[in-house]
Amino acid sequence: MAGSTREVVTLQFGHYANFVGTHWWNLQESSFCYDAASSSSPSEINHDVLFREGLTLTGEQTYTPRLIMYDLKGSLNTLKEDGTLYDVLDRDDEVHWMGDVTLHTSETSGKNQFLKDLEKIDKGELPTEEDASSAGTEDSHDEVQETTPHLSTDPLEVFRSKLYNLDGSVSVWSDFLRIHLHPKTVSILSEFAHDPEQDMFDVFSHGQQLLGTQRVSADVEDRLHFFVEDCDSLQGFQMLVDPYNGFGGLAAEVLERMSEDYDNKGILTFGCYPSVFVRRSPIVDYHRLICTVLSVTKLSDNSSLYAPLSVATGLGREPGPVASFPYLSYNPSLHYHTGGILATALDTCTLPYRTRSDAVLMTDLTNTMNYSGRKMAALSARLPFPITLDGSLASSLSQYVAAPDLVSLCPGVREPGRTFMQSVVLRGVPPNRILIPDPAAHADSIFRDCRSANDCLKRYLQHVYPGTLNAGTVVNEPLTVTTPFPHLFHPEIAHDGLVGFKPRSAIQGVEKMPAMTSLSSPSGLQGCLTALHGEVEKVDIRRFHRFLDAGLEEDDFAEAVESLRRLARMYQTSDNEMAEDSDDDSD
Structure with a gap:
């Protein structure tokens, strides 16, 4: 690992937070280039900030996130709590018990086609294109659709091009986990069971009490110390939390300890709210309200910055209607869908402290945003950022000069109002789609003399937000939204994320996506x-x-x-x- 890397450790608390986090880690891994020789230039994104290198017991190199995640019993399905990286087959030291055995079993769903194919790849049995084509011929509810035709002979590329329809086969976040996790990552709180129909872990203090037990307290300390001590130059922590139940209390207690032990590090916390709750009743809705209020105050107090996230528009008892994106169609009741949307925004807005060059420290980002005690932030996004096949960044931004059109992902904030400070990230704009093709025909445009994407973004922010402290970041790399990201894009979005003139082929998915986000401190939070x-x-x-x-x-x-x-x-x-x-x- 490069000595200049400023590492970040991530913590996830709760089932929905883990849905969002799983998408986030998948998005990052899908953009990895494992063969450095095949790449003409290194990635702009320094993946070593969030990932660590290691070796399995057989000497195989691994790349796993610096991640600690907590969930309840029954949330893993077929995933083992300690993962599979350090599995050793036919162990000689296996203990053979000769006495009576009582077998306790619990039902788990079988692996979907995506996980089956992923398991083949891990075993070196890469699926062929013929397998992909034959897998989608059984019935109308197939998990695998047809494969996009391409010239690649690499079976791994064939796998990545397969279009999986996982909407009906994802019940927990591990059903679409694409990466390997370190054995120190997953911790299951066996005191409570995951049951969306009857959530008994719905009291803030239940989470606080768990950290008061010796088992959970020692577990948190052990995992945290492992990942922190593995860092050469830790810059801070990211935290994803379910703030509407007991996980808000657990995270708040962990944060209070961390704020004392790592008081010079940044802590950026995101509260993740589903847009639809399975269990609804007056008493249950009030429980979520009380947990939310306790979480907002506790999490914001002990974080450098706290940002609630949801595609729903309400933060109280009523989630409210859901956000509308011009080029996306999604099912708000599926965590698999809404978690994917939030993850794309998270992956983009955190780029300022994850790039190889001109990166800012997390503490610089959070300290600027929480000026004058404003410890909360709002995230908004344009997903995908619309650029037509014959258009440009300058012409697209021109559409939003009079009326900024970012979609709020902060529940309760529909109109941002006056923005105090903001960090805007623009990513994935093709180099040949930046400038206006005919400047003479756009002599009155504010972008007429811009020469780069940085120039365009800077000019846009200065014009639209003249009284705001603006920080702009441009990254050339788009989001990679291949398998197993859900199929949310309208047919007019081409495979490279640009807005086309005719519908995309039914057997072709969207692979890349430009995006724009704003992490801000707006008056609308009041x-x-x-x-x-x-x-x-x-x-x-x-x-x-x-x-x-x-x-x-x-x-x-x-x-x-x-x-x-x-x-x-x-x-x-x-x-x-x-x-x-x-x-x-x-x-």
């Missing part, structure tokens, strides 16, 4: 937090005995409600104060 405060201040916590029985004190709940009100006021800034902030930042 309305989001004020609405949440308005809901929770009417709650009589004495009516919710499960929270009290789990150790939540009435005074602690009242303090959390008051902290939420104070946090909302952080985003109430007059125009004069905004101007002063802008002047101070420009000095």
Whole structure:
């Protein structure tokens, strides 16, 4: 690993957070170039920031994420908790018990076609193109569709080009996990079971209590120390959390310890909310509301920056309608779909501290964003960023000069309002699609004298957000959205992510995608937090005995409600104060 790498350790708490995280790791691995000789230039993205190199017991090189993930019993399906990297067949030291044996079994779903093919590849039995073609002939509910015709003779490339329809065969996040995980990564909380129909891990304090047990406390400390001590120059932590149940409490307690032990490191936390909850009732909805309020206050307090994420528009008891993307169609009830959308935005917005050149430190990013105690941020995105086959970046940006059109992924923030600070990332624009083809015909365009994508983005931000502290990042590499990313793209999106003039072939998937994200500190968060405060201040916590029985004190709940009100006021800034902030930042 290069000595200049500033590593980041990632933690994931909760089932939906692990759906988002699985997509995120798959997206990154799909862009790896394992054969350096076949690449003309190194990747702009420094994958060593989030991944670590290692060796299996047989001396095979591995590349696994610096990742700790927690979930409940029953959430792994066919995945082993300690993975398969260090499996040794026919071990001589196997213990043979000669006494009576009582066999306890639990039902698990079988492996879908994607996992079966992945298992073949791990064994060196690479599936052929004939296998791919024959796999999709059984019935109308096939998990594998036809394969895109191509000239490659590499069986691995044939596998990656297969179009899997996994919508009906993904029930847990491990059903579409493409990468290998380190044995120190997955930890299952056996005290509670994963059951979407009857979630009993729905109390914030249940998570807090778990970290108070010797087993879980020692487990967290052991895994965290392993990955941290493996780093040469740790810059910080990423955290994905389910903030609407007990995982919010567990993550909050872990964060409190981390903020003390690693007080000079950045901690960027994302709260992941599904757009549809299977279990809905007045009491259950109130449980989610209470957990959300406790999580927002605790997680934002001990993080460098906290950003709630969802394609749903509501943060309180009612998730609300879902976000609409011009070129995407998705099923909001499928975690497999919505998690993929959030993951593409996460992979893009975190690029500023993951690039090889001109990278910023996570602490620089978070400290700029949380200026004046504003510890929350909002993420918005344009997925994919639309560029027509005969168009350009400049012409596409021109459409949004009068009215910025990024879709909010922050529940409760529909209109961002005035933006205090923002980090904008633009990625995947083809080099031949940057400038206006005929500048003379666009003499009045603000992009007429731009010479690069950086110039275009800078000019756009200056024009559209004149009173904002803007940081722009341009990365040439697009998102790689091949297998097993869900098929969400409209037919007019070509295989390279550009907007075409005719429908894409039914046997061809989208492989690459340009994208644009903004991680910002907008005044719209005041309305989001004020609405949440308005809901929770009417709650009589004495009516919710499960929270009290789990150790939540009435005074602690009242303090959390008051902290939420104070946090909302952080985003109430007059125009004069905004101007002063802008002047101070420009000095």
